[in-house]
Amino acid sequence: MTRVAVMGAGSWGTAFAKVLADAGTDTVLWARRSEVADAISARRVNPDYLPDVVLPANLVATTDAEKALAGARAVVLGVPSQTLRANLAGWRDLLPPDATLVSLAKGVELGTLKRMSEVIREVADVPEDRVAVVTGPNLAKEIAAEQPTATVIACADHDRAVELQRACSNAYFRPYTNVDVVGCELGGACKNVIALACGMAAGLGFGDNTMASIITRGLAETARLGAALGADPLTFAGLAGLGDLVATCASPLSRNRTFGERLGRGETLAQAQEAAHGQVAEGVKSCRSIGELAARNGVDMPITDGVRQVCHEGLDPRVLTAALLGRERKSERQ
Secondary structure, three states: OOEEEEEOOOHHHHHHHHHHHHOOOEEEEEOOOHHHHHHHHHHOOEOOOEOOOOOOOOEEEEOOHHHHHOOOOEEEEOOOHHHHHHHHHHHHHHOOOOOEEEEOOOOEOOOOOOEHHHHHHHHHOOOHHHEEEEEOOOOHHHHHOOOOEEEEEEEOOHHHHHHHHHHHOOOOEEEEEEOOHHHHHHHHHHHHHHHHHHHHHHHOOOOHHHHHHHHHHHHHHHHHHHHHOOOOHHHHHOHHHHHHHHHHHHOOOOHHHHHHHHHHOOOOHHHHHHHOOOOOOHHHHHHHHHHHHHHHOOOOOHHHHHHHHHHHHOOOHHHHHHHHHOOOOOOOOO
């Protein structure tokens, strides 16, 4: 893989572009705003998202989508899940033939209830084997600081996954391959919702037993949804499942965790959003689409449904806690 275009210069898009460049891959980073691209080119920093990280000299930044995409062997889509469709529609006619399209987003689209790889296939009109996803315990600031981590590259075409694996392997970033795109995407989307629940518990003053219980039962309901949609159960025991879930639920760098903590302390959704500089945590949006997807497939996801009620129906997190503890007693395997 000789050239990769990363479309989106947010925290994760910039960090992954750095990973590729540090691996020796010819990398172009597309930014929506000229001041971001200019800062990367002139000062080697992204002042809005990773101001303390020096970006490699071989990373090129541009606001010209056509220039970024020209000749790319892989196109990495680093835009938020709910804006992926609109952004990709604007780039569709510029995509190089046979390029691997790679999703960094972790969510389920509102309305259509499609996973990100399904949105890409539909909008770009490409077969399943041309779409890959990158997922796992990938907190952008830690990766940009070159702290060791592992990730998963999932693609129905194993050879494409291996090609991308080689393009982003470096001294601090270790990618594994997987062909279970469904399981990897569901793990990445659902963990944001479970992290909101963990944040709420922390905001209410609960400790590690509570956190471990939410993480474990959250993983169980994610795996139930995965089984209904044909995912490999072992995926949820790996980096895309448990690994990503633990990192997102436990880290203060996790936007979903910290957003949920504010809700647990009694702040409104609007107040939590204002504290997050106007940004809404991904799980706030995804809890609705994931809940609808679960209902469509007859899957019980009580934590996800409870988070949805807190975020969109004004349920008090303390009432959610009582409701979850008061559910019908059953076997752990149910």
